[in-house]
Amino acid sequence: MPNQGRRWFEQRKDFVGTARTAAPPKDESPDLWTRCKSCGEVLYNEALESNHRVCHLCGHHFRLDAISWLRMLCDEGTVTVHDENIGPVDALTFVDSKAYANRIAQSRNKTGRHDAFISLSAELDGIPIEIGSFDFRFMGGSMGSVVGELITRLYERAAERKVPAIVISASGGARMQEGVLSLMQMAKTCSALARLQDDAGMPYISLLTHPTTGGVAASFAMLGDIILAEPEALIGFAGPRVIRETIGEELPDGFQTSEYLLDHGMVDAIVPRTEMRAKLSLLLRQFLAMPSPVRALNETTPAQKEAPVAQPRQSNDDNR
């Protein structure tokens, strides 16, 4: 498959820009400035984008779209896109407040994508990986048959190529408009993942962003060899109101946040977005027993030190 790296990202960058102008998120004014909803600081949009949409003053993480996530983590010029043209079908002719077919059409118009997941082969800091990201703008990043199939194929490609897999989750859970077909994706993705981890012996890093809930949180998102979360992300299965009403008790402060899950051993680390690429590189190198770039640099230093010593000896011999 041809390498679509930079051109693909640039096309999507234009598209993302258009989509933002058409429907700016509530926390963002459509012009040059954004007010941080955590500290109230007025942030210059260009500076906010260059800091991966993290407030430089208080560290608040604004939502980062799927393309920007992948652009941030993948090495330029190494990207091959997979399964771009697989779209959902309305097998149950499902209608809630709207027909499912209409919801699909609306999400397609909004995102320019066939479903809520983007799947790539790429390199991260020179390490070959299979990586995918949810697009939360497509029906809340819900997992139907297509998303499940794309994630399954991602794990299968990683197992075949013997490379690590990374999935960036941002999802409301299973797509109820596909009924049991969407619930089946939980078992399907987990089976493919088990083959990657157990048979191919390759690591899977799950990266949880705001929000990761429902059937996604209840399947592959929580099965990473390493599970990383963004600060203050909502991570859980059912919403707090449903849990409160079911168990008839008040929930503790910070329930279902990254920090709460870290305290209770459900995630391995909370990593600020600005450090995510370096952290993933370090973890992957440890899993794959590859030398870190820092150590490689140190290893060349003694040789470089010897070179000038050897040089004068050579020239002394010439003089004699």
Ligand SMILES: [Zn+2]
């Ligand atoms: Zn702030």
